[in-house]
Amino acid sequence: MKAIRIHEFGGVEVMKLEEIVRPVPAPDEILVKLFASGINPADWVIRNGGNDILRPLLKLPLTLGWDAAGIVEETGSEVQDFKVGDEVYGVPNFPGDGSYAEYCVGKANGFVLKPETISFNEAAAVPLASLTAWTGIFEFGKLQSGQRVLIHGATGGVGSFAVQFAKAKGAYVIGVASARNLDYLKQLGADEVIDYRTQKFEEMLHDIDVVFDAAPHRDNNERLRSVKVLKEGGILVSVNIDFPFNDDVLEALAEKKAKGEQVAVQVRNSWLQEIAQLIDEGKVKIFINKVFPLEQVAEAHLESESWHVRGKLVLEIRKEHDKA
Numbered sequence: 001m002k003a004i005r006i007h008e009f010g011g012v013e014v015m016k017l018e019e020i021v022r023p024v025p026a027p028d029e030i031l032v033k034l035f036a037s038g039i040n041p042a043d044w045v046i047r048n049g050g051n052d053i054l055r056p057l058l059k060l061p062l063t064l065g066w067d068a069a070g071i072v073e074e075t076g077s078e079v080q081d082f083k084v085g086d087e088v089y090g091v092p093n094f095p096g097d098g099s100y101a102e103y104c105v106g107k108a109n110g111f112v113l114k115p116e117t118i119s120f121n122e123a124a125a126v127p128l129a130s131l132t133a134w135t136g137i138f139e140f141g142k143l144q145s146g147q148r149v150l151i152h153g154a155t156g157g158v159g160s161f162a163v164q165f166a167k168a169k170g171a172y173v174i175g176v177a178s179a180r181n182l183d184y185l186k187q188l189g190a191d192e193v194i195d196y197r198t199q200k201f202e203e204m205l206h207d208i209d210v211v212f213d214a215a216p217h218r219d220n221n222e223r224l225r226s227v228k229v230l231k232e233g234g235i236l237v238s239v240n241i242d243f244p245f246n247d248d249v250l251e252a253l254a255e256k257k258a259k260g261e262q263v264a265v266q267v268r269n270s271w272l273q274e275i276a277q278l279i280d281e282g283k284v285k286i287f288i289n290k291v292f293p294l295e296q297v298a299e300a301h302l303e304s305e306s307w308h309v310r311g312k313l314v315l316e317i318r319k320e321h322d323k324a
């Protein structure tokens with residue numbers, strides 16, 4: 001099968017399109033015939049050698065990509081929940097061999113049936129970014145209906161889901177993005193939008209219940225601005241786990257009796273199922289910025305590395321009409 005592999009860490013040139021042996025599922029895994037793979041910043045962070053958290057987990061050579069949509073080709077001997085031919089989406093074993101390939105294996109409990117109303121390309125854009133948003137705003141942010149949430153990075157992969165999930169939950173959503181994305185942010189359902197380049201959110205807001213920080217900057221001064229707008233007892237959630245809160249942030253949180261959470265994505269099939277339902281009910285839409293063929297993975301990575309993607313980037317591995 002074809003796969004995009006790396007044998008060394010480095011720039012886009014280390015990614016090679018290779019012919020390799022199809023993986024075999026372990027007893028608790030499924031083999032998925034892939035139609036599409038989502039692209040996430042983690043892909044090129046790993047391509048570059050990872051960060052302090054990921055580096056010890058990486059083994060070369062490696063097939064990149066951890067967002068899969070496709071059809072179950074084979075099931076491991078212990079797998080009960082899927083049968084051959086099921087259309088699924090989910091997360092292959094992270095950070096083992098991934099989904100920039102014609103086939104991948106993954107733990108069966110990292111997959112569910114894909115939403116029925118969307119294409120494989122759209123489905124591949126969902127798992128990691130949406131689960132990161134879900135983990136952050138609900139599991140750690142404890143966001144409730146009627147609460148006010150401020151979302152940084154609100155128009156990126158993670159942020160676009162966070163805005164829509166928070167709205168679906170009945171929260172009041174304030175989204176932060178650059179000027180060119182403010183209309184898109186309203187389209188996502190944000191109640192208020194703030195341009196981070198020309199407006200100072202800390203002078204406009206107060207008593208916010210939850211701040212969900214999914215912006216790419218690793219900057220504790222930015223976090224201090226977020227703590228300023230929290231209500232007493234509020235929660236600051238950051239997804240940038242590779243960049244710890246410093247003492248200033250911890251002190252500012254303590255003064256407010258507020259909580260600070262640094263969050264790694266959790267892959268739970270019950271959440272993937274709820275997300276699929278929200279998508280099929282039309283409450284959450286998938287916004288794909290661009291679809292690339294497998295051969296153009298380098299262009300896709302360079303675009304992701306800009307940190308200014310609106311919605312998601314996807315690698316198309318097979319055409320939808322190849323299902324038959």
Ligand SMILES: NC(=O)c1ccc[n+]([C@@H]2O[C@H](COP(=O)([O-])OP(=O)(O)OC[C@H]3O[C@@H](n4cnc5c(N)ncnc54)[C@H](OP(=O)(O)O)[C@@H]3O)[C@@H](O)[C@H]2O)c1
Binds near residue numbers: 152158217239307310
């Ligand atoms: N902990 C985890 O498990 C986990 C999982 C996934 C992602 N992450 C992290 O989550 C963050 C977002 O990931 P993503 O996939 O959503 O990235 P993404 O799709 O590239 O989105 C980045 C967004 O950030 C905004 N942005 C860029 N520069 C900014 C700035 N200076 N100030 C404020 N916003 C800015 C961009 O909006 P504009 O174009 O409008 O500037 C863009 O929409 C990354 O830091 C990533 O490493 C963590």
